[in-house]
Amino acid sequence: MGSRRTVRHNRKVSSLKETLQSDLNVATKARQALEMSTLRMAIAAVKNAEVAGKEAVELSDDQVIKVLQAESKKRVESAEIYEQAGRAEAAAKERAEVEILAKYLPAAMDDNALAAVVAEEVANAAANGNSGMKAMGLVVKAVRERVGSAADGSKIADLVKAALA
Numbered sequence: 001m002g003s004r005r006t007v008r009h010n011r012k013v014s015s016l017k018e019t020l021q022s023d024l025n026v027a028t029k030a031r032q033a034l035e036m037s038t039l040r041m042a043i044a045a046v047k048n049a050e051v052a053g054k055e056a057v058e059l060s061d062d063q064v065i066k067v068l069q070a071e072s073k074k075r076v077e078s079a080e081i082y083e084q085a086g087r088a089e090a091a092a093k094e095r096a097e098v099e100i101l102a103k104y105l106p107a108a109m110d111d112n113a114l115a116a117v118v119a120e121e122v123a124n125a126a127a128n129g130n131s132g133m134k135a136m137g138l139v140v141k142a143v144r145e146r147v148g149s150a151a152d153g154s155k156i157a158d159l160v161k162a163a164l165a
Contacts (some may be wrong), residue, residue: 136164
């Protein structure tokens with residue numbers, strides 16, 4: 001007897017937005033309240049981003065990832081504020097929402113790898129005659145192009161500032 005494998009053919013690759021909607025449907029059927037509210041919030045944020053500006057646009061997966069990263073960052077900041085205010089339950093809820101959103105975000109680049117990229121770009125800028133804090137904009141831009149959405153912008157800026165100082 002051979003092993004039985006299921007192979008799906010002609011399956012359309014779904015976008016991140018469709019994945020969010022599909023997972024919301026699953027969470028709704030499973031009556032997972034926290035996941036439902038988090039996914040609804042994420043979908044609403046994506047839709048708000050689509051209609052922001054002068055005309056409505058369909059966001060690419062990269063743009064959806066940026067929206068989700070912003071939402072995740074808001075949750076982290078809220079959790080910290082709740083912790084400082086002594087509201088552990090609210091902080092725990094915010095952290096749980098961050099965990100749910102993390103499923104849809106690319107893996108974060110570790111600090112050592114990011115520091116290596118920053119060091120290379122600082123060296124490139126120095127080789128081109130740019131040094132000191134004047135080069136910060138150029139270096140941050142180059143690092144962001146290389147790492148994409150795998151690293152937080154403020155973390156990049158902090159590392160670049162430290163490397164150029």
